[in-house]
Amino acid sequence: xxxxxxxxxxxxxxxxxxxxxxxxxxxxxxxxxxxxxxxxxxxxxxxxxxxxxxxxxxxxxxxxxxxxxxxxxxxxxxxxxxxxxxxxxxxxxxxxxxxxxxxxxxxxxxxxxxxxxxxxxxxxxxxxxxxxxxxxxxxxxxxxxxxxxxxxxxxxxxxxxxxxxxxxxxxxxxxxxxxxxxxxxxxxxxxxxxxxxxxxxxxxxxxxxxxxxxxxxxxxxxxxxxxxxxxxxxxxxxxxxxxxxxxxxxxxxxxxxxxxxxxxxxxxxxxxx
Ligand SMILES: [Zn+2]
Ligand SMILES: [Zn+2]
Numbered sequence: 001x002x003x004x005x006x007x008x009x010x011x012x013x014x015x016x017x018x019x020x021x022x023x024x025x026x027x028x029x030x031x032x033x034x035x036x037x038x039x040x041x042x043x044x045x046x047x048x049x050x051x052x053x054x055x056x057x058x059x060x061x062x063x064x065x066x067x068x069x070x071x072x073x074x075x076x077x078x079x080x081x082x083x084x085x086x087x088x089x090x091x092x093x094x095x096x097x098x099x100x101x102x103x104x105x106x107x108x109x110x111x112x113x114x115x116x117x118x119x120x121x122x123x124x125x126x127x128x129x130x131x132x133x134x135x136x137x138x139x140x141x142x143x144x145x146x147x148x149x150x151x152x153x154x155x156x157x158x159x160x161x162x163x164x165x166x167x168x169x170x171x172x173x174x175x176x177x178x179x180x181x182x183x184x185x186x187x188x189x190x191x192x193x194x195x196x197x198x199x200x201x202x203x204x205x206x207x208x209x210x211x212x213x214x215x216x217x218x219x220x221x222x223x224x225x226x227x228x229x230x231x232x233x234x235x236x237x238x239x240x241x242x243x244x245x246x247x248x249x250x251x252x253x254x255x256x257x258x259x260x261x262x263x264x265x266x267x268x269x270x271x272x273x
Pocket of ligand 2: 178
């Protein structure tokens with residue numbers, strides 16, 4: 001049985017999204033602010049997950065100090081550099097998060113000791129956006145975080161008022177209460193050779209917001225049809241959001257993670273993420 005071990009790394013780099021053969025208008029339509037000719041930068045955060053059997057003598061999948069050494073060596077090429085100008089990897093391809101994580105895989109994977117495999121790389125461009133790569137050619141996942149603020153009341157109509165108070169406690173307050181919900185949407189697909197993205201970001205935002213705009217600054221129980229009959233628990237919310245977003249994204253939609261508060265998080269349909 002394999003055990004999975006993950007270590008976190010940081011590096012900072014600048015980049016620019018630009019296709020020479022496209023007009024300024026075309027570049028700006030696809031890449032927006034990222035076309036700025038002098039570049040812009042990010043504090044990247046990389047999670048490296050390795051997997052393998054636990055060594056019976058050392059009790060380890062792999063020495064984390066060794067993993068730190070070899071990944072840091074790889075990241076030295078990127079840290080405090082301009083990805084387009086100072087590295088050889090982005091002459092033809094755009095240094096999107098998807099392409100960068102794929103390039104990092106190609107550099108880290110061959111360095112791992114025998115018997116240890118690279119299971120996953122997750123690269124955050126900022127806390128609201130990451131790409132994951134599993135070593136499957138052009139295939140990657142892309143995750144973006146959205147927010148909506150809404151009121152609700154937890155109340156099961158088939159139960160007595162007393163039972164509702166007992167089960168839901170403060171959340172049963174007749175006049176409701178509210179949350180800043182955060183929704184992480186994960187899609188997957190092939191990294192487009194031209195744009196370097198698995199999904200058009202502007203289009204993804206438009207589709208997600210077409211759902212969330214009807215929930216934001218509303219009362220879920222009164223203003224979202226699905227919660228007229230069933231309690232607006234986070235479990236029910238994440239399933240309803242899945243149904244609505246699946247209708248817009250089809251099989252490209254892979255996973256939803258709903259944060260009701262910083263302490264309560266709900267995943268659907270995958271058990272772990
Ligand atoms: Zn950027
Ligand atoms: Zn609540």
